[in-house]
Amino acid sequence: MDQKIDRRNLLKSGLMTLGGLVAAPHLSMGAFSNMPLNLDPENRIFRSPMVREYFLDEKVAPKIVAKLNANENPYGPPMSARKAVAESVEGGNRYAWKELTDLMAKIAKKEGVTPDHIMMGPGSSDLLEKVALVLFANGGNVVSADPTYMSLINVAKSTGATWKAIPCKEDWSHDLKAMEAAIDKDTKLVYVCNPNNPVGSITAGKDLLDFCSRVSEKVPVFVDEAYLELAVGANTESMVSLLTKKKNVIVARTFSKIMGMAGLRVGYIAALPSTLDQIQKITRGGMGIAYTSIAAANASLDDANFQTSTRKLNHEAKLYLYDNLDKMGYKYIPSYTNFVIFPVGVSGKELLTKMSAKGVGVRAFEILGKPWCRVSIGTMDEMKMFVGALGQLS
Structure with a gap:
């Protein structure tokens, strides 16, 4: 290239x-x-x-x-989620606080963290945008690859931030070395979409893990893992494990892809409790998820088949x-x-x-x-x- x-x-x-x-x-x-x-x-x-x-x-x-x-996933939602939606409709007159708390506990167990590391939202894009609104309220810049998924970046720019766009490498993976070099005193966040949308490429898991571990000591690193579960044969891994080492990373996951629930709108981020406290002082995440969608997400998590x-x-x-x-x-x-x-x-x-x-x-x-x-x-x-x-x- x-x-x-x-x-x-x-x-x-x-x-x-x-x-x-x-x-x-x-x-x-x-x-x-x-x-x-x-x-x-x-x-x-x-x-x-x-x-x-x-x-x-x-x-x-x-x-x-x-x-x-x-x-979109052409095969979903799974039958388990469809059944859960049908059975939960009668509870739609109630707020789903307990059900949401239970779902967060299940997700936290799956990710190997405690529930206070999890924030829910109606899809991961909603959470990308909320993070941008909070972190860039007073300007600054965001560093990411180009091309990449633009949701977080567009909102950051709309609030007054600037974008440092770092071209992908010849194999379309992230140029982690150049991205790290682009960080300056005004950088508020580094954004990594892996696998990357719209090009579909992968950045090797070990390289990204080392990058996130090191860079998160300087500035938060947001890793968007929307497609991770579809990465067959890839040398990759989730960055959630870094949270157990107190690293300042934010990891987004979604039920829209592997779970086939794009229209039901459920996603989450995993981050340090202090990071989530900062975000939730400004905006709540789980408030936007329907009672029925929470039931569907809960069922689909168990549907390994x-x-x-x-x-x-x-x-x-x-x-x-x-x-x-x-x-x-x-x-x-x-x-x-x-x-x-x-x-x-x-x-x-x-x-x-x-x-x-x-x-x-x-x-x-x-x-x-x-x-x-x-x-x-x-x-x-x-x-x-x-x-x-x-x-x-x-």
Whole structure:
């Protein structure tokens, strides 16, 4: 990967904004969803110094049959969670404080920490944003990779923080050495998404563990592990173990991916109790989770068979995709998630137009000046539909 990039020119590229966001509303959800997205002069969403994203006006876009644009688990929620939701509906007139406390205790046991290390939220993105609101209330800067998941960074910037974007290495893993070197007296947080979204790459577990252990002595390190449980064959591990050594790390996990509960909205962060106290002085996390969702999360934690099945089916469908991308000559980034990204020979707008005309929803990015397609891993039938549509792309 050619990492030579004129960031100054990119950042001075005369960005425009799209007020109201009639087009592609799913691209701007979050704490600041009422704010306009930045658009560059070519009407692409400005994601980062390295990344732009194309979108179609959803008012005129064809109906999507294979929805492969949001990294959702096509097999969930598990039957155990569905049954728990049905059985818990009658309790929906009550606040679920006890049930939430019980869920936190179960999660804490799973993670090997005490319950005062756990904060719940309606999905992990909500918690990323809450952390950003609290930590960057008085400015500062955040250090992260580029490309990466932008939820925390966007909120930090909206509150007045600056972003130090460190290009990924040639294999698309985090450049931990450069990230550490970028830390200065104004750095309030280092953010690491591993496996990384939107590229699907992995940063080796031992390297990241050493980095987090060392750097957290200077500044908090937020490690987003949303896709960790889907990382088949990866050299990685959770950073939660560092909390038992009193390291100042924050680790996010979600029920949206491996558990198939994206629409039920449950996630959590594990952090030092002192860190959570700082956050919860400003905002509460678990208040936003529905009674029924808590019941579903509690049931799904015990459903090891569903998690194993999801991991297996996701991997099989990904291998099928790899095989067909190889045959068609596409050079993809090996993924440890439930999506794959690869460069294409048409513009992002043309990609979205032609794929959606075939009933297939994908995401279209421009990275370092080249168009890329990111496709979520769906069922095998959905992947066959995608491969068929891609084969007709010209």
